[in-house]
Amino acid sequence: MSDAGLQISTRTLQGPKGPITIVTPVGDIDLNGAPTLKIYLRQAYGGLNKDGRLIVDMSAVPYMDSSGLATLIESMQASRRVGFALIVCGLSARVRAIFEIAKLQSVFAIVPTLDDAMAK
Amino acid sequence: MSNAGHMPSHPADQPHARLEIVSNPLLNSGAREMVGSMARRMGFSEEAAHQISLAIDEALCNVEHHGYDRRDDRPIWINIFAIGGLQRRAAESTNVDASPTIGMRIVIEDEARQVDPATIKSRPLEQIRPGGLGVHIIREVMDDVRYERRERVGMRLTMVKYKPGLGPTKNPAGELPGGSSSEGGTRGMTP
Numbered sequence: 001m002s003d004a005g006l007q008i009s010t011r012t013l014q015g016p017k018g019p020i021t022i023v024t025p026v027g028d029i030d031l032n033g034a035p036t037l038k039i040y041l042r043q044a045y046g047g048l049n050k051d052g053r054l055i056v057d058m059s060a061v062p063y064m065d066s067s068g069l070a071t072l073i074e075s076m077q078a079s080r081r082v083g084f085a086l087i088v089c090g091l092s093a094r095v096r097a098i099f100e101i102a103k104l105q106s107v108f109a110i111v112p113t114l115d116d117a118m119a120k
Numbered sequence: 121m122s123n124a125g126h127m128p129s130h131p132a133d134q135p136h137a138r139l140e141i142v143s144n145p146l147l148n149s150g151a152r153e154m155v156g157s158m159a160r161r162m163g164f165s166e167e168a169a170h171q172i173s174l175a176i177d178e179a180l181c182n183v184e185h186h187g188y189d190r191r192d193d194r195p196i197w198i199n200i201f202a203i204g205g206l207q208r209r210a211a212e213s214t215n216v217d218a219s220p221t222i223g224m225r226i227v228i229e230d231e232a233r234q235v236d237p238a239t240i241k242s243r244p245l246e247q248i249r250p251g252g253l254g255v256h257i258i259r260e261v262m263d264d265v266r267y268e269r270r271e272r273v274g275m276r277l278t279m280v281k282y283k284p285g286l287g288p289t290k291n292p293a294g295e296l297p298g299g300s301s302s303e304g305g306t307r308g309m310t311p
Contacts, residue, residue, distance in 0.1 A: 028149055030145065030148055030149060030177060030181075031145035031148060031177075031180075031181045031184065031185065032145040032146050032148060032149070063149075065174060065177045065178060065181065065254075065257075066178055066181065066251075066253040066254045066257055067181060069250075069253055070250035070251050070253065071250070073248060073249060073250045074250050076248070077248075077249070077250075094170055097170075098174070098257065101256070101257050101260045101261065102245065102253050102256065102257065103245045104248070107248055
């Protein structure tokens with residue numbers, strides 16, 4: 001997956017309380033891919049207000065380093081500033097481990113699956 | 121790349137494997153996956169091999185991002201030492217437990233700007249902001265980490281990971297004794 005680089009898709013649904021934007025990266029999120037993810041996330045939350053929800057579905061991310069964490073932290077800061085909800089889902093054990101190493105697992109809203117994120 | 125298992129003896133100050141790349145993040149995945157693969161073949165667990173890969177990746181990020189200020193054409197050398205040596209060639213053996221390797225030392229060198237090693241610190245984790253986590257992650261997943269200036273130019277990062285129960289005992293502060301706790305030097309690896 002890392003051979004092909006990071007692929008990212010975005011879709012927006014209308015939820016009961018407001019728009020739900022789902023960003024789905026596919027591939028490794030490292031120093032090479034994180035700048036691209038940052039662009040997609042900024043575009044995604046740029047269209048959200050306090051009633052919106054941004055879901056980052058990480059179920060197709062086998063690897064992430066601190067560059068990816070930094071990108072997600074930036075989105076979290078935007079969510080606190082604007083008021084939209086940021087939910088991260090689908091973490092593999094390896095990706096979850098880096099949240100834990102950085103002691104960020106309780107800072108982010110992390111749920112197991114996309115369905116859980118939609119229902120939250 | 122060399123394989124010390126084929127040789128009657130391997131100079132302790134020479135790496136078992138050596139990779140030279142330019143400071144382009146595009147190459148980081150190949151470097152970390154190669155070293156992770158070597159770690160697995162040396163008998164490290166899947167989790168430990170992943171931690172070694174992560175440490176390599178974070179170290180390369182720091183060199184590329186900070187040391188070389190994002191220039192993508194500068195040299196980085198990655199030197200791998202199998203502490204305890206490599207398993208000798210044994211075509212009919214699949215027993216990784218027979219590996220004499222007790223740990224892996226990774227030495228990363230560059231020609232980036234030199235900084236005081238004492239200033240290379242991770243930021244406090246309670247500050248929730250982007251950046252500055254790489255050094256923390258490296259220190260968290262590796263058993264011994266030290267930065268130093270190279271003799272003429274650039275920096276050297278030495279990281280050691282031991283297999284569980286096979287490394288030296290850490291003192292109460294979590295440090296390995298003696299400042300240098302494992303065989304094999306780091307001289308003369310790079311031009």
